[in-house]
Amino acid sequence: MAVRLRNLLLSKEGGIFLVLIMLQILAILFVDNYTNPDNIKLLLKATPSLGILALSATVLMISGEFDLSMGSTFALAPMISALCHGAGLNLWLCIMIALMIGASVGLANGLITVWTGMPSFIVTIATMMFWRGITLFIAGARWVKFKTEGIAQFLFTDTIGWLPLQFIWFAGITLILWFLLNRMRFGNWIFATGGNVKAAKAMGINTDFVKVTCFIIAGILAAVAGFFESLRVASVGPMQGGQILIFTAIAAMVIGGTKIGGGVGTVLGTFIGAIIMFSIQNILMLMRVQAFLFQLLVGVILVSAAAGNLLIRKKANSLE
Amino acid sequence: MAINLRRLLLSKEGSIFLVLISLHVLAALFVDRYTSPSNIKLLLRAIPSLGILSIGVTVLMISGEFDLSIGSTFALAPMVSALCYDVGLNIWLCVIIALIIGAAVGLSNGLITVKTGMPSFIVTIGAMMFWRGIVLVVADGRMVPFELEGFARFVFNDMIGWVSTQFIWFAVFTAILWIFLSKMRFGNWIFATGGNLKAAQAMGINTDLVKVTCFIIAGIMAAYAGIFDSARVDIVNPLQGEGIALTAIAAMVIGGTRLGGGVGTVLGTFFGASIMFTIQDILMLMRVSAYLFQSFVGVVIILAAIGNQIAARGARKIW
């Protein structure tokens, strides 16, 4: 039993889980109102959109690529969806439209990346600007209402007891992605493509196909994240999914243990990382610390965590 | 003579120059108020801010690295400068402080990148957020006045006849960097580091030193550009420069600098930055939504990069 516990703690996700626990304990002890029921509700309700965005980045990152345009998809997909719904279209159709937009943006990103051979972060910076401009142009910089009723309202915005359904979705998506990555053949191919694209190709894996598929998955997840965020506040802001959110998501991914170079990653770690990042943001807010200090902190966390990951791996290998 | 002219025009910089000229001609013909004195003055005074920033980033790009935090430096350096000036410090000292800040940010970006081996764009994304946060804290969220007078004003924000002093600076810096890159040994090392890192190292070039130096150059240029921009509008906005890094990348890429490193031209960027800002100006005059300019920048980057790829593949086929 003790050995199993030790192995669990030493596992990839064990370390970050400990950090999460310690953070929560410290917060509960020292931060006023942290355990206030309204605050806990906020934490549980708002983390999923950040978290799903982080998961989107994780799957793609393992294959070795980035999607900096996920913030624009985060706004574009629900925006179009909301406008369609506002015009009278069936809600489920609107949801499908949002997912298809996410998939299409992802497909475009993927195809451009593999066809031109350009680094994906340049491609997606460019597509980010493109889609953001389009979104702002369509919405005219104003917020669009997005309300749901009936089953949809229950499924996407309600709570069961103290647990919001969005959080259940977040956990569910994490689980599905875990199975895909770790228990499915295609998942192995994703790790191989990100880990050593030459070797993967030599073994007959179609790495272009793997990458484009990951882009599509990332795009769909970004759309889902945006969708959840919009439903939570019952409206879509054309500027939503801004820099800070994106890099917070990337930071969550990195502290969770996913490597920037690709080939190594864990959705479970990202799940925990997202909770940690949002908790930190929440704590700073409760302590009335200025918002831009969070921004500063995200920058520090991102770089030190990424550097730290590199060092930890070097050490782990010398111990083997 | 005719052959030389032809070769000049067909060169990378030559074709961009032609594009620039055509753009101006078309704009002068079809866009209202494009040729109005106030608009021309704006172009001459505002292009240099983007331009000086872009040529600094070009040097770094040739060495194979990115710096997405230049937008934050673009705000931080003049901000600190303005605050010092506000409390009475000598203007020239304030300018030097700004440049030192630019150099320091560049130095830290460079050191972190080479020591940890992390991709520079991640490091500089982190730096971007960090320094932007610092700017906001230092400025306490407000805009800080930066009105220059006398000789300082003449140097940084004036007109000599029909040319602005900023533009002269822009041209001078471009010339200096051009000489540095093409006529000096260190410039050759920059191209080598970006072109084939292992080969450069094998030949004994200290690629870490080369990269860090380029980061410092980019930082200093960003600081300088920020000073010009703030002097132009007499104020430092803590949010200034957000997104400018991407416009600079577009300018660089149009101008013929390769995103992979090893290939680049500051002259091309000189023209590229002019083109980018001119288009922004045209869209503004035509009352086209500023949002579409943003989309446009995105398209430019992709198209130019695709163009680079096709050109590279084409060259390989010929060989």
Added chain:
Amino acid sequence: MVETNEVPFIELKNVSKNFGRIEAIKNLSLKIYKGESLGLLGDNGAGKSTLIKILSGLHQQDSGQILINGEEVKLNSYADSTRHGIETIYQDSAVVELMNVYRNIFLGREITKRFGFLDVKEMDKLSREVLDSIGIQGITSTRRLVETLSGGQKQSVAIARAVYFQSKVLLLDEPTSALSVKETRFVHDFIIRLKNEGISSVYVSHTIANVHDVVDRFVILRHGENVGEYNRDEISVNELSDIICEH
């Protein structure tokens, strides 16, 4: 072990391959018999690696035929090649460093249960068995990341693929260039062992001495053409070197 009337396991007939204006392989014909080990020699740029890639299905020839057991086949992918029993071992072992041993052995051909789920237990067990049968020392757990293995151990991972998937022909592209003397001996002993079990190998190297101990027959490539075939007993390392350097 040489010219017989039996049907060769693999035969290339007038195969050509161009890359743009470069003729990598020109009208090449070659026979590989069951249970023989063939040394493919030639200077850099002679076309050896291209030939290996064509037989691995990673490139397709522009003209000419590939016959396996007398019948023409199309090798359009690595899967096609492995299906015909051709397995390739590269200098760098074609392994993903950050992945563990069993996932590397089964890379691209992972064993799955129902619904496409990986059978992790089975792959772990089978990997262990295969590695033990090869006789490689020091791979304490198949759950270790490959980056922690030595060069020779990494090659064992590649060899394990060949053994497990019961290859009939092993293509080895500079397999020992990155290995120590001891590890090289290990790989060579293995090739000989396979030969005795009826498994052919094609050993590509530009280091003749390496190959001379292990193979029965040499084929020399120059500028993409087959310029000569010699049995091991009829020729020395120096003579081979002379032929390769002629033009």
